[in-house]
Amino acid sequence: MSIHSTQRNKIHPYKFALYLSLAGLIMMFAALSSAYIVRQSQGNWLEFRLPQLFYVSTAFILMSSGSLIMTKKYFKAHKKKKYQFLLIVTFILGIGFLITQYYSWIAMYESGIDLKGNPAGSFVYALSILHAFHVLGGIAVLIVALYHAFTLKFEVTAKRILRLELTSTYWHFVDILWVYLLLFFILQR
Amino acid sequence: MSTEVKNKELETIEVQTEELIEKHGFDDHFHDHHHGDKYQSGFFSKYVFSLDHKIIGRQFLITGMIWAIVGAAMSVIFRLQLGFPEANLEWLQPLLGKWIIVDNGIGTLSQEFYYALVTMHGTIIVFFVLTAGLSGTFSNLLIPLQIGARDMASPLMNMLSYWFFFLASCVMLFSLFLSTGPFAGGWVAYPPLSALPQASTGSGAGMTLWLVSLVLFVVSTLLGGINYITTVLNLRTKGMTLWKMPLTIWAFFVTAIIGLLSFPVLVAGFFLLMFDRSLGTSFYLSEIFIGGQALDHVGGSPILYQHLFWFLGHPEVYIIILPAMGIASEVLSVHSRKPIFGYRAMVYSIMAIAFLSFIVWAHHMFMAGVNPFLSNIFTIFTLIIAVPSAVKVFNWITTIYKGNIRFNSASLFAIGFVSMFISGGLTGIFLGNSVLDIQLHDTYFVVAHFHIVMGVSAFFGMFAGIYQWFPKMFGRFMNETLGRIHFWGTMIGAYVVFWPMHYLGMFGVPRRYYSFDTFDSFAGFDGINQFVTIGAIITFFVQLIFVVNFFYSIWNGRKMKSKNPYKANTLEWTTPIDTGHGNWPGKLPVVERWPYDYSKNGEDYVPQIIPLKEGEEEH
Numbered sequence: 001m002s003i004h005s006t007q008r009n010k011i012h013p014y015k016f017a018l019y020l021s022l023a024g025l026i027m028m029f030a031a032l033s034s035a036y037i038v039r040q041s042q043g044n045w046l047e048f049r050l051p052q053l054f055y056v057s058t059a060f061i062l063m064s065s066g067s068l069i070m071t072k073k074y075f076k077a078h079k080k081k082k083y084q085f086l087l088i089v090t091f092i093l094g095i096g097f098l099i100t101q102y103y104s105w106i107a108m109y110e111s112g113i114d115l116k117g118n119p120a121g122s123f124v125y126a127l128s129i130l131h132a133f134h135v136l137g138g139i140a141v142l143i144v145a146l147y148h149a150f151t152l153k154f155e156v157t158a159k160r161i162l163r164l165e166l167t168s169t170y171w172h173f174v175d176i177l178w179v180y181l182l183l184f185f186i187l188q189r
Numbered sequence: 190m191s192t193e194v195k196n197k198e199l200e201t202i203e204v205q206t207e208e209l210i211e212k213h214g215f216d217d218h219f220h221d222h223h224h225g226d227k228y229q230s231g232f233f234s235k236y237v238f239s240l241d242h243k244i245i246g247r248q249f250l251i252t253g254m255i256w257a258i259v260g261a262a263m264s265v266i267f268r269l270q271l272g273f274p275e276a277n278l279e280w281l282q283p284l285l286g287k288w289i290i291v292d293n294g295i296g297t298l299s300q301e302f303y304y305a306l307v308t309m310h311g312t313i314i315v316f317f318v319l320t321a322g323l324s325g326t327f328s329n330l331l332i333p334l335q336i337g338a339r340d341m342a343s344p345l346m347n348m349l350s351y352w353f354f355f356l357a358s359c360v361m362l363f364s365l366f367l368s369t370g371p372f373a374g375g376w377v378a379y380p381p382l383s384a385l386p387q388a389s390t391g392s393g394a395g396m397t398l399w400l401v402s403l404v405l406f407v408v409s410t411l412l413g414g415i416n417y418i419t420t421v422l423n424l425r426t427k428g429m430t431l432w433k434m435p436l437t438i439w440a441f442f443v444t445a446i447i448g449l450l451s452f453p454v455l456v457a458g459f460f461l462l463m464f465d466r467s468l469g470t471s472f473y474l475s476e477i478f479i480g481g482q483a484l485d486h487v488g489g490s491p492i493l494y495q496h497l498f499w500f501l502g503h504p505e506v507y508i509i510i511l512p513a514m515g516i517a518s519e520v521l522s523v524h525s526r527k528p529i530f531g532y533r534a535m536v537y538s539i540m541a542i543a544f545l546s547f548i549v550w551a552h553h554m555f556m557a558g559v560n561p562f563l564s565n566i567f568t569i570f571t572l573i574i575a576v577p578s579a580v581k582v583f584n585w586i587t588t589i590y591k592g593n594i595r596f597n598s599a600s601l602f603a604i605g606f607v608s609m610f611i612s613g614g615l616t617g618i619f620l621g622n623s624v625l626d627i628q629l630h631d632t633y634f635v636v637a638h639f640h641i642v643m644g645v646s647a648f649f650g651m652f653a654g655i656y657q658w659f660p661k662m663f664g665r666f667m668n669e670t671l672g673r674i675h676f677w678g679t680m681i682g683a684y685v686v687f688w689p690m691h692y693l694g695m696f697g698v699p700r701r702y703y704s705f706d707t708f709d710s711f712a713g714f715d716g717i718n719q720f721v722t723i724g725a726i727i728t729f730f731v732q733l734i735f736v737v738n739f740f741y742s743i744w745n746g747r748k749m750k751s752k753n754p755y756k757a758n759t760l761e762w763t764t765p766i767d768t769g770h771g772n773w774p775g776k777l778p779v780v781e782r783w784p785y786d787y788s789k790n791g792e793d794y795v796p797q798i799i800p801l802k803e804g805e806e807e808h
């Protein structure tokens with residue numbers, strides 16, 4: 001059924017809906033950031049060094065965004081092999097991000113920052129874990145994209161461009177979100 | 190005018206409408222694809238896993254009604270205990286089992302379950318009935334119909350929105366039957382009662398299920414809301430500019446935006462709560478001793494939760510009231526045969542209310558130990574909300590003033606809505622003063638305030654909407670006599686129940702108490718409490734008249750004979766009586782004018798699809 005044929009708008013409703021969901025996510029992380037600030041201002045706040053691995057994971061997710069940008073470019077340019085390859089690269093970098101996050105938490109724990117301890121540490125755990133869940137959602141979307149890339153006939157259609165754009169919008173969002181969180185942790189200590 | 194002539198006249202208008210849509214209609218190539226719509230076959234896909242916004246709206250409505258009955262019955266039970274502590278409640282044992290404690294042949298409601306009932310009553314009515322049941326029903330039913338769209342932007346998301354609500358409902362329902370009872374720490378779920386599983390009977394499994402249910406509920410609300418916003422912005426038919434939208438649509442639209450920006454904050458609050466509950470963190474838990482034993486938690490702040498909760502909590506009350514306002518505006522205009530007074534002012538005040546609702550939340554926390562300077566700022570913002578609210582009230586009254594009012598169930602409930610909103614809004618102004626709130630906070634004055642301004646008003650808006658659009662939903666009318674009995678019973682009943690509570694509150698009688706036996710100062714209020722309880726019981730039974738009327742009329746009500754029984758201007762009345770999926774069988778209607786051309790230039794009404802006459806000015 002073609003509900004969307006009525007649209008006279010330039011932006012596709014699905015994209016618009018995605019932007020709205022991202023606005024919701026922004027509110028959620030904004031709320032948690034302000035909870036952090038409010039709690040910090042009440043004192044009894046431990047200062048500690050963030051695990052170095054956080055910077056490695058940041059590199060991973062930034063590179064994954066880069067390769068996703070290239071993926072889209074090659075798809076639009078009808079370069080099937082490169083498109084498939086870069087999609088796999090993106091996926092692997094994404095997994096790399098999650099694994100590094102996991103080891104960052106271990107490193108934090110081993111340096112004496114317990115989840116149950118001072119809220120300064122609990123906040124870092126809670127926010128990065130919540131973020132990791134959102135990356136996990138992104139991984140799921142990438143798996144769907146991979147499935148499409150390798151099972152569907154290679155065709156550059158408006159529908160498939162749209163799908164790819166939705167995927168990458170979300171992925172870039174969780175990427176930027178992580179960069180924001182890291183800067184926030186560094187600046188708000 | 191004899192009925193025959195009237196019918197003739199109606200028929201001509203309908204034929205003209207048909208021709209107009211055929212001639213000028215907006216071709217979206219829909220009918221090419223429509224045949225053999227694969228979603229329309231079979232009972233399951235048509236009525237259960239339906240993608241049609243009209244069916245989904247009805248699903249929200251019926252689920253909401255079931256919850257309304259459950260939630261209201263709960264209040265009757267705890268009011269019985271409060272009003273008549275000496276009475277024998279043993280007869281409730283088959284229903285409540287061990288929660289009725291029989292001592293010396295006298296059955297009383299257990300204290301734990303009293304709190305559980307109060308908590309569940311609040312949660313159910315606020316979230317399941319007045320959010321999902323109200324917004325879910327009417328946004329779904331009316332957005333596509335009134336903006337001239339075939340369906341929502343994403344029918345699938347829309348269906349999921351209902352089923353997440355259904356799941357949330359199942360989880361909450363299940364929690365009622367736990368051996369330790371459902372959550373019992375108040376609908377706002379403040380820590381530590383909500384954060385320590387061992388804090389009270391309902392704080393363990395009951396609270397866990399409460400959280401799961403509410404998270405599912407938020408998912409439902411967000412899926413719905415995102416869809417409503419996208420649909421309104423992207424799928425309006427040709428000619429339907431934003432300033433030609435009915436106020437119902439404006440209200441649903443802004444409601445959805447508020448929800449989108451505030452519910453995620455609640456989830457953030459819940460997220461930290463879950464950490465505290467299950468992983469031993471101390472976000473909300475400060476040093477606590479239970480039975481002389483210190484717990485591991487140190488340094489948390491329960492106030493933090495209150496901030497996060499009320500950042501949603503206050504916008505939430507406007508999420509509840511704005512759709513009711515939209516419905517009341519539309520119903521009042523149609524049935525007083527007058528254009529809504531101050532259309533743009535109405536829209537701007539909806540927006541102003543929405544904006545202000547985000548910066549007043551701490552008025553719920555004046556007594557929680559927030560900085561008094563902060564309290565002053567929040568007092569000022571809170572009092573400013575009275576301005577757009579007053580603008581709306583003024584405009585409703587001016588709309589019906591000297592109107593040619595048709596009194597029927599829908600318009601009566603809309604007028605009742607205005608009355609209730611005024612009564613409850615005025616007490617808000619007292620509460621908004623942080624100094625007066627020292628006396629009034631957590632007393633029955635607050636209970637009276639929010640029940641009248643939110644509970645009853647929103648129910649009135651919902652009833653007005655149901656009576657008004659019942660024909661659109663079921664092709665039949667509800668019984669008018671029963672509708673009026675329902676209205677007068679509810680109108681009088683609601684004031685009987687909630688008015689006296691103001692006096693209790695001014696004397697400082699605290700809310701949420703099981704018994705006042707140990708307070709000499711509150712000894713004189715037994716009579717008032719009995720009066721309120723009797724009022725509540727009667728009002729509850731009056732609602733059953735509505736329920737009977739509703740279900741009886743679905744199958745046996747007076748049939749709808751013409752498409753546009755109220756002679757209204759909006760687009761939903763240009764669809765066939767039996768509206769299929771896709772709403773308009775042929776082309777989409779094209780909108781030529783705003784929706785409130787009533788009694789204009791000697792014409793009783795001019796539907797939105799009628800082009801402006803030569804030389805005719807837009808409103």
Ligand code: HEM
Nearest residue numbers: 506510552553575614617618620621630631635639642643
């Ligand atoms: C003129 C506008 C209003 C003002 C100034 C106002 C002010 C207040 C204040 C200060 C409180 C806190 C009282 C306390 O706990 O001590 C309060 C409670 C409440 N108000 Fe309003 N209010 C207004 C309108 C509304 C509207 C329109 C609604 C709903 C549609 C509403 C719903 C509530 C609810 C639900 C509570 C109590 C929540 C609870 O503690 O359980 N109010 N109001």
Ligand SMILES: [Cu+2]
Nearest residue numbers: 503550552553
């Ligand atoms: Cu409020």
